[in-house]
Amino acid sequence: MAERRLTNVIRTLRFHAGEMTQAELGEKIGVTRQTVAAIEQGKYSPTLETAFRIADVFGVRLEDVFRWEEAG
Amino acid sequence: MAFREKIAWLTLATMLVAYGIYFGFVGPAAGFGERRLLDIVWSFGIVAAAHAVVVTVGAIIIAVTATKDAQARADERDRAIARRGATIGYYVLIVGMIVVGVVMPFSEPAWRIVNAALLAIVLAETVNNAVVLLSYRRGWHG
Numbered sequence: 001m002a003e004r005r006l007t008n009v010i011r012t013l014r015f016h017a018g019e020m021t022q023a024e025l026g027e028k029i030g031v032t033r034q035t036v037a038a039i040e041q042g043k044y045s046p047t048l049e050t051a052f053r054i055a056d057v058f059g060v061r062l063e064d065v066f067r068w069e070e071a072g
Numbered sequence: 073m074a075f076r077e078k079i080a081w082l083t084l085a086t087m088l089v090a091y092g093i094y095f096g097f098v099g100p101a102a103g104f105g106e107r108r109l110l111d112i113v114w115s116f117g118i119v120a121a122a123h124a125v126v127v128t129v130g131a132i133i134i135a136v137t138a139t140k141d142a143q144a145r146a147d148e149r150d151r152a153i154a155r156r157g158a159t160i161g162y163y164v165l166i167v168g169m170i171v172v173g174v175v176m177p178f179s180e181p182a183w184r185i186v187n188a189a190l191l192a193i194v195l196a197e198t199v200n201n202a203v204v205l206l207s208y209r210r211g212w213h214g
Contacts, residue, residue, distance in 0.1 A: 030147065031147040031148060031149065032074060032141070032144050032147050032149075032150070034073070034074040034077075034149075035074075035147050035148070035149040035150075038149060038211065041211075042211070043210070043211030044149050044211060046148070046149075047148055050148060
């Protein structure tokens with residue numbers, strides 16, 4: 001089975017949301033700024049609940065934020 | 073760097089220094105309690121108390137310099153990383169306790185058993201903090 005990893009476009013979505021900061025996003029979804037940074041960098045896979053919260057903040061669908069892509 | 077990551081760095085660094093001093097210098101100087109078991113209480117107790125004081129003071133300094141981070145509750149990533157560290161540290165502790173409580177009593181004197189138990193606890197805590205730090209640094213994918 002091909003190796004896959006979770007990628008996301010949160011950085012882009014923050015940019016389009018008036019340069020929302022990581023701290024502001026973190027406050028809205030109930031995690032720390034460092035955790036938002038870790039999610040953006042692909043260093044942490046959020047829980048499904050947090051993933052839905054992120055999509056809610058930007059008013060988009062879950063699959064518009066996260067993708068399950070082949071690595072490399 | 074996350075507040076809890078800084079605390080883990082502080083705990084790990086001071087732990088390595090403090091218990092390195094005990095097992096490298098203070099313990100041997102006190103004969104590891106070979107003559108009098110009570111010597112272990114004094115020698116290890118002083119090192120453990122000094123370690124606790126340094127960690128407490130260090131944690132206060134870190135909290136004062138990053139008040140907002142310090143006041144933030146642990147989020148899902150902090151909790152997941154803490155669970156991972158505690159789980160792996162627990163296995164180290166269990167192995168240590170089996171050696172100390174099941175194997176050593178058949179052949180070793182009390183002072184060695186006590187010191188081995190202390191070493192197992194220190195190793196388990198060290199592994200716990202090292203896993204926490206690695207998870208913060210290299211990422212966590214539950």
